[in-house]
Amino acid sequence: MREIPVIVQTVLDEYITLFHARLPNRLEGFYLQGSIALDAYVENSSDIDFIAIINRRLSEGEAEILAEIHRGIAGTYPKPEMDGVYLMWEDIGVVDAIDTNYPYYNEGKLSYGAHFNAITWWILKKHGISMIGPQPTALNFEIDPQHLVEYVVENMKTYWVGRIEKIEQAMENMFQFTTEEIDVEIEWSVLGILRQYYTLKEHAIISKLGAGEYALLHMPEEWHPIIKEAIDIRKSVDRERFPSDRERMDATLLFSKYMIDYCNSHLSF
Structure with missing residues (x-):
């Protein structure tokens, strides 16, 4: 146990x-x-x-x-x-x-x-x-892996697309957000989307940290800084990977859009 x-x-x-x-x-x-x-x-x-x-x-x-x-x-x-x-x-x-x-x-x-x-x-x-x-x-129930994949595909096309659009709109008023609030958004968005990516690839579920570590093995290196940023936030580790909060959020948006497009193009059905 x-x-x-x-x-x-x-x-x-x-x-x-x-x-x-x-x-x-x-x-x-x-x-x-x-x-x-x-x-x-x-x-x-x-x-x-x-x-x-x-x-x-x-x-x-x-x-x-x-x-x-x-x-x-x-x-x-x-x-x-x-x-x-x-x-x-x-x-x-x-x-x-x-x-x-x-x-x-x-x-x-x-x-x-x-x-x-x-x-x-x-x-x-x-x-x-x-x-x-x-x-x-x-317990007397079963879950078909295909149902899991179907749910994640729909979730990517609805919840995550809508969430990223809202973040992009909010970027016009960046001064309203504290560094701590931005940390929360980066962790939730980057690692949340990567959990969806893992499920579509492996037909299984993984933790946020596990999804981040998995992505470092499978994602192009250009995305590693923002992935590592999200992992460090999750672990409460101090880091100075980006010069400003604005650049951290820009990287989060770019990565999120890339992942949604990638999953819809390569891992959907």
């Missing part, structure tokens, strides 16, 4: 204890996915991504108790943040479903309306870590 970071185990031990105490006999499964499941946890950067299984929908009062549990955990442990959804067993493996009855916790609040896709279930089935419940490989 993969080793769970000590701080993650500490947070989850307290969370699970609180859940059982305040909502007894409700939690039947708890699975880690995301960077922890992909063995790519980065301290002070990665979240605790999870899928929790409850045995019936939460009432309004129970949802408030759950929100209180999360607020208490977040108050004690600001980092790493928990980020996940509460489902029932029959919900697992459902692709492209939007259900307003799914509670999910993200960025400090409990909301409703989680959306699932092939990537969610692929990571759970292939890499998920069971804290409570059967091992992920024993």
Whole structure:
């Protein structure tokens, strides 16, 4: 079994204890996915991504108790943040479903309306870590690699094209952004697109860092500086690879457009 970071185990031990105490006999499964499941946890950067299984929908009062549990955990442990959804067993493996009855916790609040896709279930089935419940490989669902590829192709043509267009428009007001905000955008865009590239090439899922390292082996050297920049941001490593924030963002835009065009031309279907 993969080793769970000590701080993650500490947070989850307290969370699970609180859940059982305040909502007894409700939690039947708890699975880690995301960077922890992909063995790519980065301290002070990665979240605790999870899928929790409850045995019936939460009432309004129970949802408030759950929100209180999360607020208490977040108050004690600001980092790493928990980020996940509460489902029932029959919900697992459902692709492209939007259900307003799914509670999910993200960025400090409990909301409703989680959306699932092939990537969610692929990571759970292939890499998920069971804290409570059967091992992920024993769960009763399968994901066809072709569905994974189809989802990524559509995601590149919609979400990523739209996101890059918005960034380009925002570049007209660069003075509004802090260096830290630019760091976040570079990491998200460069490594996010490279994760899509990896999936289209290998029909599998990889972490952000893994995608960056993979790209350094497969991408032309002209793109290595911005890829290394994104990797260093992810690792919280100091670097001085570009003279200005403007040039870093210009490189990010050029690379993102190149990758979208490349994937659509060479790796689509």
